[in-house]
Amino acid sequence: MAWEVFSIIGTIAFALSGAIVAMEEEYDLFGVYLLGVVTAFGGGAIRNLLIGLPVTTLWSQEMMFQIALAAITLFFLVPQRFIKHWNRWGNLFDAIGLAAFAVQGAMYAVKLELPISAVIVAAVLTGSGGGIVRDLLARRKPTVLRDEIYAMWAAGAGLIIGLQFLTGDLFLYMIFICVMTLRILSYMRGWQLPRKKLLVK
Template sequence: MTWDVMTIIGTIAFAVSGGIVAMEEDYDILGVYVLGLVTAFGGGAIRNLLIGVPVSSLWEQGYMFQLALLSITVIFLFPNGLLKHWKRWGNFFDAIGLAAFAIQGALYATEMGHPISAVVVAAVLTGSGGGIIRDVLAGRKPVVFRSEIYAVWAALAGLAIGFNVVTGTLGLYLLFILIVALRMASLFYKWRLPVKSIGQQEPQRHTLKA
């Protein structure tokens, strides 16, 4: 049941997130639906490829596609006045999708009997893969590659589940709340990962002395 709930939450959150980004970039209605769908299902497709699950298994989630399409339609019909709050609500939906899909991906890998490394990778890819595809298609720098902390929280969820630190339905829901809270806190307080920039230095100008 926890798996299903996390899948539903993540699908709605990422479908909405992708749809809003598409509208921010002035995509037409087809672009809104495409970006919403790839955001909702892209991470799961990448995860399946890496842990040995046929990608075609995604097509067995017919009701999830219907749920994603409904979510995108609702957000497309929202008044522009509400959509202007993207910076607040968009990041919140993205955090919900990250947490829900990270936990779902980790549970998926655990049930298949994969080692801890695969559990963490599954959590990270399921939680951030859709967002990466969304940002690339929207012509943006993917959030996961910026200095702000993003994929680390998905990895934390994978570690907690892989090492059985968190077990049971209540524990998983508390982990979900924690990951969402940490992601939003990292945005609010501007937590950053270390960055090393190798920029081109301007050539020194030599002046002739008289």
């Protein structure tokens, strides 16, 4: 049950996140759909390639494609006056998608009985891969490389799930809420990882 829930939540959240970025960049309707779909499924496609699954696995998710297209359509039809703060909506959907797909990616790797390192990588790529593709297509610096902590929360989820100290849907929902909350707090409070700037003379 948890697998389907996280798949649906992540698909809707990232589809809307991509659609919002496309609208901010003033893309046409086709661009809105394209960026929304790429954001929703890009992370899963990258994950599948790295863990050895065929690309055609993506096409078995017909229902998820329909859900993504329906979500984008409904959001596109919402009058702009009802959505005054596009940036906040985009960040919220991005945080929800990151959390849902990080958990889903880790679950996928555990199901395949992959080592914990692969579970962490699957969580990071599934959670942030679609957003990276989205930002690159929109000619933006990928969110995962910005100042706020982003992919580390997905890696943390992968580590916890990969250790398998606790199992069950309730445990997975708790991780989802924690990752989403930490991501939101990251961009609200400007939490950053250590960094070092090289000075070029």
